[in-house]
Amino acid sequence: MTKEYDVIIIGGGATGAGVARDCALRGIKPLLVERFDIATGATGRNHGLLHSGARYAVNDHESAEECIRENMILRRIASHCVDETGGLFISLPEDGLEFQKKFIESCLSAGIYAEAIDPKEALLLEPSANPALIGAVKVPDGSVDPFRLTTANIIDAKLHGAEVLTYHEVEELIMEQGRVVGVKVLDRKSGERKEIRSRIVVNAGGIWGHNIAKKAGVTINMLPAKGSLLIFGHRVNNVVLNRCRKPADADILVPGDTISLIGTTSSKVLFDEVDNMYVTADEVDLLLREGAMLAPSLLHTRILRAYAGVRPLVASDDDPSGRSVSRGIVVLDHATRDGVEGFITITGGKLMTYRLMGEWTTDLICKKLAVDAKCTTAERPLPGSSPQKREQTSRKIHAVPTMQRESSLYRHGDMAERVETSTSAKRSLVCECEEVSVGEVEYAINALEVNNLVDLRRRTRVGMGTCQGELCACRAAGLMAEHGKYCTRRAKQDLASFLNERWKGMAPVAWGDTLRESEFTMWLYDGVCGLTTKKEEEK
Amino acid sequence: MRYDSVIIGGGLSGLVCGLRLVQAGKRCAIISSGQSALHFSSGSFDLLSALPDGEAVTSPVEGVKVLAEQNEEHPYVKMGVERFAALAAEAVATLQGAGVEVEGDVAKNHYRLTPMGTLKPTWLTLSGYVRSESAEALPYKSVLLLNAEGFLDFYAQFISDELRKTGTTCRICNFNLPALEIIRNNPTEMRSANIARIFDNEQAVEALSQIISREAGECEAVLLPAFLGIERGDVLARLQERCGRTIRVVATLPPSVPGVRTQIALRKAFERAGGVYMLGDTALGFEESEGRITKIYTQNHGNIAIEADDFVLATGSYFSQGLVAKREGVVEPLFGSDVCQSESRGEWYERDLFTAQPFEKFGVRSDASLRILRGGKAVENLYVIGAGLAGFNPVKEGCGAGVSMLSAVYVSDNILKK
Structure with a gap:
């Protein structure tokens, strides 16, 4: 392979996608490599909270300012990924009102609109909130779909000349005379290995960036912190609920799409655990106990699943003990820091600041490549986010049944018009819970780089509803095979592993209706269908 | 309202039990909330396809002897290995008598075609499949x-x-x-x-x-x-x-059309024989006296009690809500029966969905006659049959339908013997 890129970006999370888009828009040719699908790491495993910054206002003025700026930008450029719900910081009797005063002052000084409202008014605004509340502050929180946001960045990057390789794992960095000049990647689907060269390599691997940096002989002191969350079976609240106190476990309840999310816990984990984390029964109990303080009805609400992500916390360079961690953005130019040319690490930060992280990184890339181009990512809407086009699209597809049309527009914005809806067969539903049609599944399979059912789920919400893939998984596997994504043998393996992936999130919360659903899934797939895991099949 | 026997649960197990009781001249009522596992039937009825250790069974009558060595709590073993073939024959006769045509041999499993295209061992298959x-x-x-x-x-x-x-x-x-x-x-x-x-x-x-x-x-x-x-x-x-x-x-994905038809056929046969099928009703409470259940109350009948000499619990497992898993433990919600289960929630599950899940073996404790234990003591006139029984894995051992029907025959015999 002789093809050379200006930049290779390692990591297909929001950060990597943001860097790729910014580079492409400034005329720099990037290649993004990701070992799984896009948004599989921390990007896809958080609250999906469109932070107003209020949470950081008291302790971290800088982060708070960054958040509110990016919050306003995302509302403009990523409207189809954002739900402008608003947020409340509620004070319970045990919290007192002391913190509230300081909180509002800090918010206002960081440029965050914050207004104390009457508790009764707060309950009218969000009836699910704990009626015992003694105070409430309105802030411009919202929710953001991290996967949709990452996809939109990837789509735009590709429109402007970026290339993307998913399921490609970087095994080595190519070093020549103390300089990083490319990567050796393993194509996880074909098993093929190849070398790809570039002028600069950007490490945007999140917590996995720790090991990527090591491949260049560089040490970054990262601390993996596990955060567990619970997903509830319906949208319990319409306004983001926070506790008005010093940030603690399980004190944010975020509505997103058809569900609500409570999180998070926070605990240290080892590096060898970060690829496969299980939520424990204790964590589930803690999340429920604390979550019920925000919205008491959570105790009686069905929990769909539990999952955990890893925050890439970075210790300051001058503190090897790792005690002083920052949640701020960390851009490391390894040329000046470690004497390794052509290598940049972008880490720290948070989903909210992915765009700013992209901007800072691309500024540094431009400097290194002597490119004189300004960042435009704060002004240019992402594909799918044009409000006029969305309205037009909605009119174009008016014959589609209302629920299906709204779901499709919600998920794909103005790109919804690409979903084939002309015949009743295309409008037939694969997933009843989430109103996903045959046409939408086919659109994802053909246009959105789907390799397996988990990829398909991220793009369409197939299998994310209350039944967690009971019938739709089998239907979708059939469609995938029909469209030549794989043979039927692999379709069945994929189906089994998809069901196991669903089970991983269900097992920690499998009581009540969730256990009923799991038992049904087992009877159906293991019993009626005789589906087995791969190992048994080979036997 | 007074009956000789009242069965709570109108799925495969409850219907087979009820049919045998009315056919023997008992006044019998079935209280059914409406749905059952028959609604996602494969079109076949499994008796015993594998042992708890995973070894495949080709002959259920032979296999059950080995089963007795591996799990003495299994319902088949409790009912008596020597009665196994006779109970199975009675179950087949009951199905056939209701017009549900099945083919199969207790001495040798045959194979059904799954929706995945594979062949899976089973005992009886509805004709036409x-x-x-x-x-x-x-x-x-x-x-x-x-x-x-x-x-x-x-x-x-x-x-x-x-x-x-x-x-x-x-x-x-x-x-x-x-x-x-x-x-x-x-x-x-x-x-x-x-x-x-x-x-x-x-x-x-x-x-x-x-x-x-x-x-x-x-x-x-x-x-x-x-x-x-x-x-x-x-x-x-x-x-x-x-x-x-x-x-x-x-077979297709659910609902299973032949399964629904089977349920309807059994229900009609039960009603033709004089049974009362209370569709869409749910048992909510009961009264007891001197170690016996005397009456139960249902949603639709309010304070009109339903009295009987014998009561049979055939409410299934989690799916049918015969067992209810709470965060703190698994309960049998109607009678508060003793439930066999693991200590903590962490031990209910295996990480691979396709391995035997411990929670599938949980169920209502019973004595040798399948009388329900409450506080460790058998209730004189209260029996449990079907998926709610403890001690077996219906999917992994391929014995769900068999346990449902054989326990139904066994308990109806025990009631008729009195």
């Missing part, structure tokens, strides 16, 4: 696989690729009918039960028979998804007659 005596291949060298266009709950390619491996050639053909176009207009309607209703109509059967005659060519057999008629049970027979061909059906 494709089946094979061999674990290796179907008895046909070439088949035509017909599916309704756009019916996603049956994926013919899965089946055809598997069959090809076993030496059966397979041709796939999708058909369309004007009546299908109508239901297709509503995006959620293309499901087995809705399609089945189309074939209650003579015209659709005629149209399908023409399609079969046109497409089948040299094929030895024609396979269709099991969606032929909800009200009428003779659709397959009429198709075969018209086409002069071997036509068989294959």
Whole structure:
């Protein structure tokens, strides 16, 4: 392979996608490599909270300012990924009102609109909130779909000349005379290995960036912190609920799409655990106990699943003990820091600041490549986010049944018009819970780089509803095979592993209706269908 | 209201038990909330396909002897290994008597075709379903696989690729009918039960028979998804007659049309024999006196008590809510029966969904007569049958339907002996 890129970006999370888009828009040719699908790491495993910054206002003025700026930008450029719900910081009797005063002052000084409202008014605004509340502050929180946001960045990057390789794992960095000049990647689907060269390599691997940096002989002191969350079976609240106190476990309840999310816990984990984390029964109990303080009805609400992500916390360079961690953005130019040319690490930060992280990184890339181009990512809407086009699209597809049309527009914005809806067969539903049609599944399979059912789920919400893939998984596997994504043998393996992936999130919360659903899934797939895991099949 | 026996739960187990009791002259009522595991039946009834250690069973009568060595808490073992074959024969007779035609042999499992195209051992299969005596291949060298266009709950390619491996050639053909176009207009309607209703109509059967005659060519057999008629049970027979061909059906994703039909057939037989089937009612409470249950109360009957000499709990497991898993533990919600379960929630599950899950073995504790234990003591006149029993894994051991029917026969015998 002789093809050379200006930049290779390692990591297909929001950060990597943001860097790729910014580079492409400034005329720099990037290649993004990701070992799984896009948004599989921390990007896809958080609250999906469109932070107003209020949470950081008291302790971290800088982060708070960054958040509110990016919050306003995302509302403009990523409207189809954002739900402008608003947020409340509620004070319970045990919290007192002391913190509230300081909180509002800090918010206002960081440029965050914050207004104390009457508790009764707060309950009218969000009836699910704990009626015992003694105070409430309105802030411009919202929710953001991290996967949709990452996809939109990837789509735009590709429109402007970026290339993307998913399921490609970087095994080595190519070093020549103390300089990083490319990567050796393993194509996880074909098993093929190849070398790809570039002028600069950007490490945007999140917590996995720790090991990527090591491949260049560089040490970054990262601390993996596990955060567990619970997903509830319906949208319990319409306004983001926070506790008005010093940030603690399980004190944010975020509505997103058809569900609500409570999180998070926070605990240290080892590096060898970060690829496969299980939520424990204790964590589930803690999340429920604390979550019920925000919205008491959570105790009686069905929990769909539990999952955990890893925050890439970075210790300051001058503190090897790792005690002083920052949640701020960390851009490391390894040329000046470690004497390794052509290598940049972008880490720290948070989903909210992915765009700013992209901007800072691309500024540094431009400097290194002597490119004189300004960042435009704060002004240019992402594909799918044009409000006029969305309205037009909605009119174009008016014959589609209302629920299906709204779901499709919600998920794909103005790109919804690409979903084939002309015949009743295309409008037939694969997933009843989430109103996903045959046409939408086919659109994802053909246009959105789907390799397996988990990829398909991220793009369409197939299998994310209350039944967690009971019938739709089998239907979708059939469609995938029909469209030549794989043979039927692999379709069945994929189906089994998809069901196991669903089970991983269900097992920690499998009581009540969730256990009923799991038992049904087992009877159906293991019993009626005789589906087995791969190992048994080979036997 | 007074009956001789009252059964709570109107699925396979409750119906078999009720049928035997009314046929023996008992006044019997079944309280049914409406749905049961029959609604997602595979079209077959398993008796014993594998031992707890995973070893495959080819002969259930032989296998149950080994089972006794591996798990003495298994319901089959509690009922007595020596009675196993007789109980199974009674169960078959009860099904046949109700007009549910099944084929199978207690001494030798046969094989059913799964929606994935694989062959799975089983005991009884509803007539009309494709089946094979061999674990290796179907008895046909070439088949035509017909599916309704756009019916996603049956994926013919899965089946055809598997069959090809076993030496059966397979041709796939999708058909369309004007009546299908109508239901297709509503995006959620293309499901087995809705399609089945189309074939209650003579015209659709005629149209399908023409399609079969046109497409089948040299094929030895024609396979269709099991969606032929909800009200009428003779659709397959009429198709075969018209086409002069071997036509068989294959299980679909739920709902299972033949399963629903089986439930209806059993219920009608029970009612014909004089039983009272309270559909859409739920037992809510009970009264007891001197170690006996005296009466129960239901949702629809309010404070009108239902009294009986004997009560049978046939409410199933988690899915049917005969067992309810709470965050703190598993309970049997009606009588508060003793439930066999692991200590902590962390021990309920295995990480691989496709391995034996500990929670599947949880269930209501009972004595040798399958009388329910409460506080460690057997209740004189309260029995448990079916999926709510403790000590077995219906899926992994392939014994769910068998346990349901055999325990139903066993308990009806125990009640009749009194």
